[in-house]
Amino acid sequence: MRAALDLFGEQGYENTSVAQIAERAGLTKSTYFRHFKDKREVLFGGQDELVGLIVAGIAGTPESAGALAAVEGALVAMAVTFTQDRWANGPRRLAVIESNDELRERDALKMAGFGRTIRDALRRRGVPELDADVAAELGILALRRGYARWLEAGGDFADVARRALEEVRIAAASLEGAE
Amino acid sequence: MRAALDLFGEQGYENTSVAQIAERAGLTKSTYFRHFKDKREVLFGGQDELVGLIVAGIAGTPESAGALAAVEGALVAMAVTFTQDRWANGPRRLAVIESNDELRERDALKMAGFGRTIRDALRRRGVPELDADVAAELGILALRRGYARWLEAGGDFADVARRALEEVRIAAASLEGAE
């Protein structure tokens, strides 16, 4: 992962071949594809862990709480992975992703995956389908906004995410109807 | 596009090569890639047209109207392409997309693209950043839900989409805060 990020930074994603990455890491192409299902994936590790945290975060909020409270639980639970040291490469990673369509695509899929995870977890605790959809969508929006702010400003991710979600909630509540 | 959809239905997406599609269409691989930027894209034509309709739909709603009213304008404007005859293959297309990760990925990117289009158009008319984000996200959710319902039940897409957006709006407004 380090080798890949370095090379992408030096030469750009498209001008870097998997063989090059493997070589710099002291491995071969074969081994690369044993660890990552494709070239893109090297930039998106750790998704399973996040999915697990989301599920646990939602399961960990009291049954009586509303959908958004559960979403907040999910975001807060994710904070354990978003620590300064583990994410020192966050900005570089983000820059590479935004430089390339294939990567943006993968990112969109990952985010949609988080959204579905949240939605399904909400529905499993009895939240009506529509509310689960809406809460999940707003949760993802808050996650994106919170993540961006956290990358710039730092601080405790849980706090940042909580604030982002509250912000989004207020904005959503105050939107007026169409007619 | 017809040849591709047929072959995907018969053999599955992954077991179909671009050469096969081209052959059935009476063309060559070269020509295929002149029309579609990659294998996936054959299932996602007409996005530019939709983006144009979104922008026009938003521009066409009165300045005084709120963000969600503008989003409604966008959805309604899209209805001109969602007609029964042009979308006779909608269900088959959807089934293929959902059968494959690469395609889901592309779909997620397209949806995110629509979201960004909505968001940017809203911000251009002075909607604050946060509200534009939220309205765009809810709009995409309504689009997805409305599209799914329209595929099953048919009817006028504009009506279906309008109802879906109103539904989403009400759900969003009624979500309670986290604490």
Added chain:
DNA sequence: CGGTTGATGAGACCAAGTCCCATCACTTGA
């Protein structure tokens, strides 16, 4: 009628991704 333009065919070429088999280190059990 000669020249231009636009779409296509044809094929070389590169890189992503799959598959299979050999190798090597490490563990385990008799």
Added chain:
DNA sequence: TCAAGTGATGGGACTTGGTCTCATCAACCG
């Protein structure tokens, strides 16, 4: 102590998506 098993790696053949270049061919135009 050794043989067998296990897991990670190397290596290379092979397929296919995707790019590029050049040739061909038809329509159109002055």
